[in-house]
Amino acid sequence: MSVGIEGSKVIEPKATGPRDGRDRLLAGARKLLAEKGYAGMELRDVAAAGKAPRGSIYHHFPGGKRHDTIERALGELGVKQTLRMFGKVFSRRAADHPERIGCPVAAAALARPEDPALAAAATAAFQSWERPIAAALEREGVGAEKAETFAGLVVSTIEGALLRARAAGSQAPLDSAVTGLEQALDALVATG
Amino acid sequence: MSVGIEGSKVIEPKATGPRDGRDRLLAGARKLLAEKGYAGMELRDVAAAGKAPRGSIYHHFPGGKRHDTIERALGELGVKQTLRMFGKVFSRRAADHPERIGCPVAAAALARPEDPALAAAATAAFQSWERPIAAALEREGVGAEKAETFAGLVVSTIEGALLRARAAGSQAPLDSAVTGLEQALDALVATG
Numbered sequence: 020m021s022v023g024i025e026g027s028k029v030i031e032p033k034a035t036g037p038r039d040g041r042d043r044l045l046a047g048a049r050k051l052l053a054e055k056g057y058a059g060m061e062l063r064d065v066a067a068a069g070k071a072p073r074g075s076i077y078h079h080f081p082g083g084k085r086h087d088t089i090e091r092a093l094g095e096l097g098v099k100q101t102l103r104m105f106g107k108v109f110s111r112r113a114a115d116h117p118e119r120i121g122c123p124v125a126a127a128a129l130a131r132p133e134d135p136a137l138a139a140a141a142t143a144a145f146q147s148w149e150r151p152i153a154a155a156l157e158r159e160g161v162g163a164e165k166a167e168t169f170a171g172l173v174v175s176t177i178e179g180a181l182l183r184a185r186a187a188g189s190q191a192p193l194d195s196a197v198t199g200l201e202q203a204l205d206a207l208v209a210t211g
Numbered sequence: 212m213s214v215g216i217e218g219s220k221v222i223e224p225k226a227t228g229p230r231d232g233r234d235r236l237l238a239g240a241r242k243l244l245a246e247k248g249y250a251g252m253e254l255r256d257v258a259a260a261g262k263a264p265r266g267s268i269y270h271h272f273p274g275g276k277r278h279d280t281i282e283r284a285l286g287e288l289g290v291k292q293t294l295r296m297f298g299k300v301f302s303r304r305a306a307d308h309p310e311r312i313g314c315p316v317a318a319a320a321l322a323r324p325e326d327p328a329l330a331a332a333a334t335a336a337f338q339s340w341e342r343p344i345a346a347a348l349e350r351e352g353v354g355a356e357k358a359e360t361f362a363g364l365v366v367s368t369i370e371g372a373l374l375r376a377r378a379a380g381s382q383a384p385l386d387s388a389v390t391g392l393e394q395a396l397d398a399l400v401a402t403g
Contacts, residue, residue: 138380142379145375168391179370185330188327203361206402
């Protein structure tokens with residue numbers, strides 16, 4: 020009953036399977052999120068915090084800290100193509116590994132009321148994805164208030180769609196959500 | 212680390228606090244969802260399945276099975292006012308009980324891969340909310356394909372916003388998501 024990051028499970032460093040490697044990294048990410056928050060968390064420290072081999076971080080989280088990737092894509096591709104690209108990446112991963120669908124930050128989000136610091140770190144992560152989306156929308160001519168609201172809509176929709184994709188064991192809800200966001204974005208830009 | 216419905220916790224009928232009453236009903240709902248699916252689940256059976264007093268169902272789930280409420284509201288108020296109304300209901304509940312924010316169906320959604328039948332029941336519930344929204348949008352002049360996509364967007368957005376509200380311990384992400392959906396709906400209707 021959790022997505023990605025397990026409750027308060029302690030990962031012992033003796034087992035070595037691929038599932039275990041991922042679990043150790045997630046345990047490390049959880050520890051650092053709680054200690055330093057999302058902004059202060061360095062990806063290179065995650066492996067050490069989870070007692071996992073350093074190189075494993077690039078194998079298990081090829082996208083790195085997501086908001087860096089989001090900012091770069093938005094700058095190079097604009098909002099619509101970035102949405103489409105992220106949608107394709109998530110969708111391909113979901114199709115390849117339906118049993119792993121889910122956002123590690125969503126698991127941290129569910130830590131309230133037991134662990135409010137971890138839940139707050141999740142909120143900071145969500146906001147770190149929203150800010151560059153809102154800024155890019157403004158650059159594309161959307162008013163500041165609408166841009167901020169739409170950026171929040173994007174993040175909530177993707178989180179909800181990941182949850183639904185997990186339930187369905189399929190990428191279909193993700194594909195549909197991205198189409199819905201593209202449609203909403205087109206209409207928003209057309210109406211200012 | 213779960214929203215609403217607890218993993219495989221067995222609720223013994225001896226404790227009697229209000230928290231326990233809610234837990235028993237959720238255990239009952241979980242059992243029926245797994246056995247009969249969402250469509251076949253009768254609200255009046257939930258209390259019995261969870262060994263909870265029959266009247267408690269109306270106390271803890273005053274909205275009843277949500278898709279009935281959605282259909283009635285859509286027929287009487289139209290899509291935009293229904294969105295606004297549900298947004299206000301969720302927001303008020305979240306403000307009153309920030310520790311309880313979350314959708315019981317979202318918890319069932321996370322049951323995959325351990326319990327695929329329960330996860331499938333969650334998908335059926337999500338779809339049962341989508342269908343009347345899509346139908347109402349069509350009645351309001353939106354084309355069939357766009358209506359279906361937007362209905363999916365609504366459900367994914369609300370689920371994601373409930374998750375974020377849980378993380379934030381506040382109704383703010385819900386309020387923002389509903390504003391975003393209203394804005395997207397206005398733009399959709401304006402552009403056909």
